[in-house]
Amino acid sequence: MKQFSDLSEFLDQAWSLLTRGVVDAKFASRNPTFSTISEEGFPTMRTVVLRRADRMSNCLEIHTDLKTNKVFSLKKSNFAGLHFWIPKAKFQIRASVIVDILTGSEVEADWSRIPMQSRMSYGSVPRPGAEIKGPFDYKKIPQQDCFAILRCNIKELDLLYLGDIHQRAVYKIGEPLVSVWVAP
């Protein structure tokens, strides 16, 4: 029966699962749900691809088209959330994050590493979310200046393990790190 005996071992497990998602396209943590707050005040979500997980800087990164509604929402409020559910590990990771939108020269190196085929995701006429007459009245035209990295700076992690006995802990990221077990 798997159990986590201390808070640092529990946190290690979370980072191990996050890191695996970056390198293993088939692993569940590859595809978290990203939530922002819409102009109307609704929390809105979408499935995204985890591109980077850096424990040293407590930062997670995803890529986006700069003209999507989620970027407009982030420009109004850059408080966001990432949610991971990894069934095989029975592990849920929730991150409260403050997002920096990186563009232009800051993302050139990343853009150069994106395969041609995948660049279709960045650049659309009309912009994603714009009303169109028929369902296919749009074109995907790769455009480097539509490519952005959303750098998600973690402020809090809420971890839940649904093993035989459930375990849950909250980590407030800062100097020092404050971590506590909480009732699941």
Added chain:
Amino acid sequence: MKQFSDLSEFLDQAWSLLTRGVVDAKFASRNPTFSTISEEGFPTMRTVVLRRADRMSNCLEIHTDLKTNKVFSLKKSNFAGLHFWIPKAKFQIRASVIVDILTGSEVEADWSRIPMQSRMSYGSVPRPGAEIKGPFDYKKIPQQDCFAILRCNIKELDLLYLGDIHQRAVYKIGEPLVSVWVAP
């Protein structure tokens, strides 16, 4: 090659997938992500179980312990979101919802249908999210007065189909229903 030729067929597909999640515990739409806005202003998410999907009243239901943070959040702002990603159908469903919290006599019939084993999810000492000293310093004690139904009244649906050609549409729920194709 599957395609949706009109907006009502596209919406039919979404409701068909939602309805299946209610009855089929192994189907992906059984476990949407539910997002609320925390006291600190972060959109916070958790995996939940879809208990009811009613197209006539445009309403989705989930169950919760009344003492969870999501309920506290909903009492401050009842604007919430539900997100479904159904890999087999290549279909994403996003619902912007306004939530009613049902308790007491309103939920008696539902409570009576919950198997004894499952009632453990409603009632915890201390309450879910409360700080505890050791990871196992809590007890699950089924309590009918901790059981609540979150009735999620749909205000908007945003549907995305990632077939060979991507399709996306937005439905504003009201009289009349307003629906448009949008660029994916």
